[in-house]
Amino acid sequence: MAAPRKSNRSAAPARDASAATAAPRAIAEQLERHGVRPSAQRVAIASYVLGTEDHPSADQVWARVKERFPMVSRATVYNTLRHFTEKGLLRELVLAEGRQVFDPVVEPHHHFVDDETGAIRDIPWNALKVAKIDELEGLDVREYMVVVRGVARGARKG
Amino acid sequence: MAAPRKSNRSAAPARDASAATAAPRAIAEQLERHGVRPSAQRVAIASYVLGTEDHPSADQVWARVKERFPMVSRATVYNTLRHFTEKGLLRELVLAEGRQVFDPVVEPHHHFVDDETGAIRDIPWNALKVAKIDELEGLDVREYMVVVRGVARGARKG
DNA sequence: CCGAAAGTTGGACTTAGTCTAAAACTGTCA
DNA sequence: TGACAGTTTTAGACTAAGTCCAACTTTCGG
Ligand SMILES: [Mn+2]
Ligand SMILES: [Mn+2]
Ligand SMILES: [Zn+2]
Ligand SMILES: [Zn+2]
Numbered sequence A, B: 001m002a003a004p005r006k007s008n009r010s011a012a013p014a015r016d017a018s019a020a021t022a023a024p025r026a027i028a029e030q031l032e033r034h035g036v037r038p039s040a041q042r043v044a045i046a047s048y049v050l051g052t053e054d055h056p057s058a059d060q061v062w063a064r065v066k067e068r069f070p071m072v073s074r075a076t077v078y079n080t081l082r083h084f085t086e087k088g089l090l091r092e093l094v095l096a097e098g099r100q101v102f103d104p105v106v107e108p109h110h111h112f113v114d115d116e117t118g119a120i121r122d123i124p125w126n127a128l129k130v131a132k133i134d135e136l137e138g139l140d141v142r143e144y145m146v147v148v149r150g151v152a153r154g155a156r157k158g
Numbered sequence C: 001c002c003g004a005a006a007g008t009t010g011g012a013c014t015t016a017g018t019c020t021a022a023a024a025c026t027g028t029c030a
Numbered sequence D: 001t002g003a004c005a006g007t008t009t010t011a012g013a014c015t016a017a018g019t020c021c022a023a024c025t026t027t028c029g030g
Helices: A024-033 A040-049 A058-068 A074-086 B024-033 B040-049 B058-068 B074-086
Strands: A091-096 A099-103 A110-114 A120-123 A129-131 A139-152 B091-096 B099-103 B110-114 B120-123 B129-131 B139-152
Touching: A024 A040, A040 A058, A040 A074, A058 A074, A058 A099, A074 A091, A074 A099, A091 A110, A091 A120, A120 A139, B024 B040, B040 B058, B040 B074, B058 B074, B058 B099, B074 B091, B074 B099, B091 B110, B091 B120, B120 B139
Parallel strands: A110 A139, B110 B139
Antiparallel strands: A091 A099, A091 B091, A110 A120, A129 B129, A139 B139, B091 B099, B110 B120
């Protein structure tokens, strides 16, 4: 269900690098559409976390946001991430040892955890197919994902 | 891979209830077979954690073991669980918010997380089938599991 | 028995995350 | 504009999970 678009990876604006930060106006509007009042802090946090492919932890978000907005407090970042999550702008995932991380891709998809670097990557929904989910006895399934662990075979030579 | 046996659930002695504790002698032998010296503390810890179906956290193991062995220290429980994990007697899983838990079923299998109670249940390996894992580009897959979330439809009326 | 190695212990320490109460903003309306 | 209420942010206290450590105890080989 939930018609995952066919994107192979990054059908989105392909942000990811450090100097992310989409137009603040667009971000403010995105927040408003989800019922979140766009304060300065919230826009600063959103401009990183809603655009990343990194699955960052809360403290990683804090560190990133402080670069551009040094006086933002930890409580604000934690509150805001929770708020975004409640409003459906983010998902919170718990995939690996001591890392609860946030994911701006709220549509169903799978995940790959690199055992060497700890990096988490998205796997598009229809890159994999899970059979027999509907045959599970006595379980009311709300959602599921495949968690794949291994190492990324580096295509980083040439 | 890793030829998961066909067990539907609990092909093992079906322990689970509180008064678990299989024969201490058998447990000591199991530890030795895995290269773990069977001290009194380790046998006490093993006799709970190697037989449970509960996926307990480290502190839950501590609480349980203290009932029968009140002077055991927290450090010992944490050390021992790590030791067991290194020796392949346990796996450590991170599936849900603030819960890294231990699993005595080290063969590949899937998991169900009850969103209401937080309980984690095993799903036998061939109750589900994941297709196209081998087609993932650039990833060296070491293991994978399906994580299913939902609620257990209570068969608890009659 | 002895000494070395392995195991255990309580408590200090660390880190992620939550909570709180006060301060700062924001929007509304007189 | 000025007052007010509601909302947001803030620093720092607090909590809980987990690690580390140095001292103590047990085990084992000789
Ligand atoms: Mn751990
Ligand atoms: Mn959280
Ligand atoms: Zn993701
Ligand atoms: Zn399991």
